[in-house]
Amino acid sequence: MPGMRAVFLCWILIEVAVATGQTSCNPGEYEVPGDLSCSRFCPAGYYVSRPINQDHHIGACSQCESGTFRAHPNEQTQCTPCAQCREDQEVVKRCSATSDQECQCQQGKFYCDSVDCRESCFRCTRCEGNSAVLQPCNATSNTICAINPQSGKGLIPSLKFIKAKD
Template sequence: MGWTLLCSLCLFVLLEQSLQYFGPESCNIDEYMSAGRCCKMCPAGYYVMNSCAKPHTHGVCGRCEPGTYTAHPNGLQSCRPCSTCQPDQEMVRDCSSVTDRKCECKQGYFSEDAGFSEFCTPCDKCPHENGVLQKCNATSNTVCTVAHSESSDWLSPSPLVVVIPILIMVLFYGETNIKCPTAQQ
C-alpha cells in the first residue's frame, strides 16, 4: 500500500511539472512559450535565434543588426525594422538596437495629431494684413491675428447703427398703417 501511494505521489508531481511547462498560464512574466516550453525572454536589443532546450532557461539570443531594434525583453524570432522618415519629416532621434527612429515634421509643416507625426501638413501663412500670433511648429499650425484697421471699422457696425434705422422704419410705417379704433358712442 505504501509503494502505491509513493508512485501516485511521484506521478502527481511529474504531471504538475509537465503542466507547468506546457500551459501558457504557467510561464512567468519574463518568459515566452516555445515548443511547449517556457523560455526566458531575450533582453531589449536582442532577438531569439534558438529557443531554450530546457524549460525556464535562456535560449540563444542574437543582437539586433543595424537598422533593426527591439525595445523590450521579447521572444521575437527577429528584430523589428527601424522606421524611416518621410520627405516632409526630419529625424530627431536615430534608431539604435533598443529604440526606433523618431521623426517629426520639418519646418514649414505640422502634424494635426501629435501622436502620429507621419502625416505632415503644410503650415498656413497669415494674410499680409494679419500678424502671426503663434508660429507654426512640428505639432501645431500657424495662428494668425485678426486684422483690425480704422478703414474697416465702418464694415462692422455697432448694434445702435443697425437698430436705430429699424426703429425709425417701424415708427414711420407703423403710423401710416395703424388705424386707431374710434370710440363708439
C-alpha cells in the same frame, strides 16, 4: 503515507499540464512553441537566434543588426526594421538597437493627419493683412492667426486651416 500522496498529486498535475499542452511560465519567460518548456526573454536590442530546450533558461540571443530594433524584452526571432522618414520629414531621433527612428515635418511645415490631408506635411500658413500670429506653426500644428489687436477688433482666432500654395 502523506509523502506518497504529495508525490502522486504532483504526478497528476504534471500529467494534466502535459495532456492540456499548457505550461506555466514565470514572469519574464515565454512558452517555447512546440515544446513544453519556458525560456527567458531576450533583452531589448536582441532577438532569439536559437531557442533552448532547457526549461527556465535563456536561448541564444543575437543583437539587432543596424537598421533594426527591439524595444522590449521579447521572444521574437527577428528584429523590426526601423521606420524611414519621408522626403518632407527630418530625423528627430536615430534608430538604435532598442528604439525606432522618429521623424517629424521639416521646419516651416506641419503634420496633418486629418482625413482631408492624408498624412502629409504641409507648408505653414502665414498670417496676412490685419492678422497676427496667435500660435506659431510647429511640427505638429499649423499657425493659428488672430485679428490684430491694434486694429481695435480684439483677438479672434482664425481656426480656418489654409493649405499654402507652393
